[in-house]
Each structure stands twice: as C-alpha cells, then as structure tokens.
Amino acid sequence: MWFGIIMAGGSGTRFWPLSRELYPKQFLSLDGGSSLLQGTIDRVMPLIPQERLWIMVGPKHEAETRRVLRLAEREGLPAKVFVEPQSKNTLTPLAVAAACLARTDPEAVLAVMASDHLIAPQEKFLALLKQACSIAEKQDVILTFGVLPTRPETGFGYIELGEVVRDESAGLSPVFRVKNFVEKPDRERAESYISGKRHLWNSGMLAFRARVFLDELLQHQPEFHKTLRAYADAIGTKEENSLLKELYAKAPQTSVDYGLLEKSKNVWTISADLDWKDVGSWSALDDIAEKDESGNILRGNVVSLHNRNCILYGDKRILATIGLKDLVIVDTDDATLVCHKDEAQKVRDVVNELKNRNRVEAQEHRTTHRPWGHYTILDQGPNYKIKNVTVNPRARLSYQMHLHRSEHWVVIAGTARITLEDQEIFLHVNQSIDIPKTTRHRIENPGKVPLVIIEVQNGEYLEEDDIIRFSDDYQRQTEETRTGPAAGEKS
Template sequence: MIVPVILSGGAGTRLWPVSREGCPKPFLKLPDGQSLLQKTYQRAAQISPRGDILTVTNRDYYFQSRDEFHAAQLPDHRGHFLLEPSGRNTAPAIAVAALAVRALHGDDAIMLVMAADHLILDLPAFVEATRQAARAAAEGYLTTFGVRPSAPETGFGYIECGESLGLDDTVRVRRFVEKPDLETARGYLASGQYLWNSGMFCFSAGALLKEMERHAPEILCQARACLDASPGVENGQWLMQELDAESFTALPDISIDYALMERSDQVAVVPASFDWSDIGSWSAMRELVEPDEQQNRVSGEAILVDTRNTYVHSEGRMVATVGIEDLIVVDTEDAVLVVHPDRVQDVKKVVQQLKCADHQAYKLHRTVSRPWGSYTVLEEGPNFKIKRLVVRPGGSLSLQMHHHRSEHWVVVRGMARVVNGERDIYVNVNESTYIPAGHRHRLENPGLLELVMIEVQSGEYLGEDDIVRFDDQYGRVK
C-alpha cells in the first residue's frame, strides 16, 4: 500500500502579488487553469488508485484544500487532512503524518511524501521513479528523489550519490549539501555525482518512525502526544484531524533533512529522470508559457508594442507595454509588480516591507475565499466598505455579531435566508435588509444557484477581526 502524503503550506513570498499569506503558492492557478495543489492531487491518484490521500496543511487552508481535492475529481479516494495550528516545518509534519498512517494502515504502509507546490509534467517517468523508491522503502530505506541537474543552479540543495544498493538505479546518499555558490554548483554539475534535492521522500511508516526514535526521539515523543490529543472527525469522503495547538506548537521548527536525513545511515536516493520545478520564482512561472517571435510571453490579456523578452501576467485587466525589454510585469486586482528577471528572488523583500508597514496586501487579495464562498472588496474609505458576497448553494455564514459596524445587504442574484436579531426572513432579488451593530445575524443560501449580494458596511472600525461567532457549520467557533 502506498499512501500519498502532501505537505501544503508556506507563503510563497517570491510569487507575490499572486501568492499571499491568505492564499499561498499551492493555490496558485497555472496557465491551464489548474492549481499546483490540484495537479499534486491528480499525481497522487496516479500512484495510489484508491484509498487515502493525506494532506498536512494549516487550519486556515482546510476548506480551500477540500475545494481543490474536489476539483481534482477523485471519487475513489478519501481526503484525510491533518490541520496544523501554525507552521513548524517538515520534521513535525512528517512525524505526525507517519504516526497517523501507521495507526490507520500499519507499519508496512509506504508513504510517498510530496510538496503541494511542485510541478511535474512527465507522469510516466514520475510513476517509474516512485516504483523504484517504493522497492527501496520496502527494504527499510528512507528514500529521497534526486533530480538530474540541467544547469549549475544555486537555488537548490544537492545530494551527493554513493554506492549502488542493487535495487534498480537506487544508490546510497553520501551527503546532503546546502545551496552552493555558482562556482561550486558548476563543479557539482561537471562531476556527475550530484543531484538536485527535490524535497520528496518515500519510506514505510515503520522505518521512518524507527529512525526518528534513534535520531530525533524528542520530536517523535511530542508528535505522538500531539496526535493522541487530536481526535478525528469523519464525514463521508473526508477525515479531518485538527492538531492540538498546545502540544503541536511545542514541537521544534526544523526540517526533516536536519532532524533526520542528515543523521541516518539508512538514506537512499533515486536519480529521477522526470521534469521537476518548485515554481520558486516568476522566472519559473514565465517558462510555463510559450514565447512569441520577440521572446515575449503573456498569461492573460496584454498588448505589447516594441517589446522584447518580457513576461506579462494579467488577472482580469488589459496590460499594455511600449518600448521595454527584459522585464516581468504581474498585474492583480490590487497590486502591480515590475521586476527585472535577474532580481526575481528579491520579490520577498517587497513582502517583508509590506509586513513591516502592516499593509494587508501581504496577506489578502481583494477577493478572499471563505468556506461558504468568497467576498470581494469593491471600495472602501473612511468609515465605509463595500463588498460583493458570493455564497454557494447550501452555504451559510456563521451566526455572528459586530461591535463596531452596521451592515446593509442587497440581493442581486438568488435568494437569501437572513437571521436578523429576532427575525428569520427571506430576501429576494432587489430586496434588502439592514443589520445594526450589536445584532446577531446570519446569511444563508437555501437555493440551488449562487447567491450574490452587495454588502455596505459603515462604522468607526471595519476590520475583519470585529466578528463574534456564536454558531458555525464550518467549526470556526472555539
């Protein structure tokens, strides 16, 4: 049995303004319309035609992750989610996942650990590499995937290969190497003995836990206490375990490479021949689009005049360029990025400055996903904010109250059921209702079509944290 384990987290700061803390890189849509996470789910289904697909992600991304699982169309699989209260790096995540897999499927279950934000297009080669890794895992090895380098890349870690294990092309790992400088990377490439460290792994649950007992016993002990304090909730195709916050945050923030792989003598590597990209910058995104005769690449709608070697990514607006070359232009609803291709790694500095200034553009888009649908901020100013709400059929906002703002709701499509204080009413198209500050209220879509509403907020404070929840069908009431 192979159980795919998908690690889905991180802010993807180098892909700002599309990737943000509230909607990180795994949810980024590629030119074909699919997200990286959706493609990862489909890749996992190729390896394991039936059974569990385990996702370790932040509690805030649970419903978005379920949407991507649903979009991947996997009726024969169960989505098993381990929800972290905060990020603690890969060692705690993998330790808790291994304990969960062993509890459900036993020590011999093979875990295929994948990152949610990698892109692999050659699926047959990926399946073959996984088959080789699973053979080594069944022999007790902690197996990783090494990608044959095509260039002296300084943005990746490397793996130095050792002697053959006599299992297909699998060899022992001699050592892991940090991201090198350019001269060192050229030497690695010329030697033929080094592979890029892909960050993917394959091992049995029992072997992984045995090696953690030897080399990282404190992490394993705390992970076991955390899982024991985190009961599961099963609902049809979904199994959800919200990890206990107190015990999980006591785990160290450390990667599986540092905590275990660099210490164990049972580590092997499969030299993989499949294509692989961690989509770590806008240069990588640019390579997913075919160039025109002037080496320009466009995702979205753009007009290019006297423009060369430029990439334009536009979400919903026309972008025009005149007389430029060697640039990357990214346009979203509320932010524009213009960067030279040689400086794409420095985009994260923009996010750092936004955080320091407490500007919401580091965290949220104008359109924000919610379990019940989404909202888009249309306009805001002193003491007012206007939103467009889209509520899915059967979706319902929590029963809530605001201390500092009142709200006026106008239905523009569909029909709404509204709890407003002591009243329980239906509001149709072109009808409205007013909710004073301090009133308990709830919005629900009882129909079969999307409910679209315009919400006008007014008050001295309009922050999203001015919500007191009393009841919620998505479990957001503490």
C-alpha cells in the first residue's frame, strides 16, 4: 500500500516578514491560489487518498494544519497529522513514519514530499510518482526525484548520476544509480553541471518501502535505530508519548540526505522532467509570479513608478517606490524588509537576529490565526494589551482560565454566547462583559456571521501561554504532553 508523507514542519525564515515561526510559508498563498500545503495535498490525492496521507508538523503548527484540512471538507477519513515533539530536520520524522507504518505493513511504500514546492504539470507529476512508487515496491532501494536542471542554480543541491538502471521506454522516465550528492555549488561548478548533463537538481522527494528504510537506518545509524525500535514497540501503550519525546531528544539533528542517503549504496534517482519550484526565498517568486512590463512582481497595496525587476509586496499601508532596480521590499503591519534580490537567501539571518533580541516579530504577526478564527493586536504596553478578535460562525474558543490577567470584551459585530463559570450570557453589539482572573470562561459564536469583539487585557503577565484549558474543540487542552499521530478533530 502507498502512503504520502508531507513534510510541513519548517518555519520558512527566508520568507520573513510574510512568513513567521507560528504562521510559516506553507500556510501562505504565493501564486494567488491555495496555500502551498493545500496545493501539495491536492497534487498527490489523485494517486494517494487523504486517509493515507501523513502530515508531519511541529506542535506550533498543528492547529493551523488541522484548519487547512478542515476547510477542504472532503469526504472520507481525514489525513493523519503527526505532531513532532521538537524539530529535528528530516531524518527523524521520516524514520518515525517508516517505523509506525512498518508495524502493520513492513512493505508499505512511503512517497515523501515537501509542503512548500510548486510542481507542474499535474499529469506528469502523477505519472512520475506512480513510476517511483512502483519501483520502490519491488526494489530494495531508496528512490530520489532528480529534476532536470534548466539553469545553473547555486541555491540547490545536485545529484551526480551513475550508471543507468532503467532506460527511458514506454513513456517512462530513465532511472540511474546515484553516484554522489553534491552541495550547493558556486556559479562556475553549476554551469559545468549543466553542460556536462550528468547532474540533476535534488528535489528532496523520495519513495521507499518502510522495511528498506529501516534496514538502511540500522546499518548507518544503529544507535538511533535502537531508540526508534523502543518507541515503535511502545506505540499504543501509555509509554508511547514519553518514548517519542525521548527519541527526539536523542535523535541526530540532521537531514535524511546527510544522515542516510549519502552513506547508502542503495539509492537510485528518477529523472524528473518537471516544472519544479522550490519556493525557498523571495527571489524564487521570479519563477512563479506574473510580472508587469518592467519585470516587477507587484502584490497588494503598491504604487510602482519607474522600477525594474523588483518584488514589491504591500499590505494595509500604501507601499510607494520610485526608480528602484532588483530589490525586494515587503511591507507588513509590524515589519518591513528591504534587500537586494542577490541577498534574499540571507533573510534568515534577520530572523536569527530578531530571535537573539527576543523580538516577537520573529514568531508571529500582529494577526494570529487560530482554529476558531483570528485576532489582531491593536495596541499593547506595560500591563495591558488590546486585541480585535474574530470568531468564525459556529465556532468557539476553549473553556479556559487565566491566572495573571483579567479581560474585558465588547461586541462590535455579531452575537456572542458567553459561558462564565455556571452562567450562560448572550451579548449583542455594543454590550460588554468583564472576565476576572481565575474565572473559567468561554466565548462562542452561535450565529451565521462572524463575531467580532474588542478584547482589553490587564495584568502583570499577558503572554499567550497564560492559559489553562479545561475542554477544547481542537484537542489543545493537553497539547503540552500530546504528540504523535492524531486523525481528525471535533467540529
């Protein structure tokens, strides 16, 4: 049986300030359509149904991932959301997925893909995926997808081709042994790879059987395999979560390329003639977005005069630019990025500096999305914070309590149903209520239009982790201890 493994745990730092740690680029739409994550799900589903999709995420991205799945409203069983206790690059989540699936089907085929790629045409991708899974089903190899390069790209890794395993025939793509994995090259080497025609871009997509992957892991990462086996044996028992956390604590912080593929002698690559885009940084938009007559990419509230080859992204404020060339300018509510296109890969350095300064702008936007809706911080200062909160129709927040802050709510649109300890109160437009500290409470939108409230918080500590959840429609009341696979959620 074939399973799709979608890696969706990244933080998208090179797309800051549009991408933030709590709302990274896989949840964004960069081509005017659906989000990158939703596009990945839609791309693979004609071949692998949603109940056999595993989406690997971190705890901070679980709620938004579930919201994406819920909005799709497809029939049948939902995809599995596997929550990693911490980020450990790509080797660990793939090993865990293989170990979990191998418990019931050691011959299960895992088709691995990232959540932030754009691939076309759909028909050719599905044909390649089917070919790769069919090969992995019969051969004791790990199969990679090597994309035919179209330019001397210095931002990608490359695969050096070995001998031909299968020639191109009957409409199928050729398959080669992998001779070597090559790091991101300089310009001169990249040009030699293009002219030599013996290198492919390393797309990061894979196909393999669970048993084959675990056998390779045993050979090349024996200590990690031992810990993984202990976790797999405990799945379904009360020790499962604690052993998963122990596994991640001990696991190597490495990619599947470094930790396994470069060590293995059993890696093949399928030559993929695809329009493949790894949307890694702002400069990648040059390959996917429409441009004006001067080569500019314009998004949002932008006035562009006499600019050339720029990427200009405006939000609520007007972004006006004159006479610029080859620049990236991204303006959001709380941050503005200005850089040359050639320096776009270094945006992650800005994020690292913000983290070193403990700046919230590295973590989240002024507008933060939640499964029930979203909120925007309007103002804040010592001992107070003011939010605009929108609750979706028929949605509600958790039944909760705060230890360090009181809240005052004013309804400005819609109708609110308030639970305050053992009371139930309805509030209409221009009505308000006080929520004292240590009082159990819940707000719900029983109507068919969005509920909008202004929330004023007062207290000595106003961060989002000052919350105790007693019940929750989105399974968050125990999120500090619950990890591992979970399918679906309450509506």
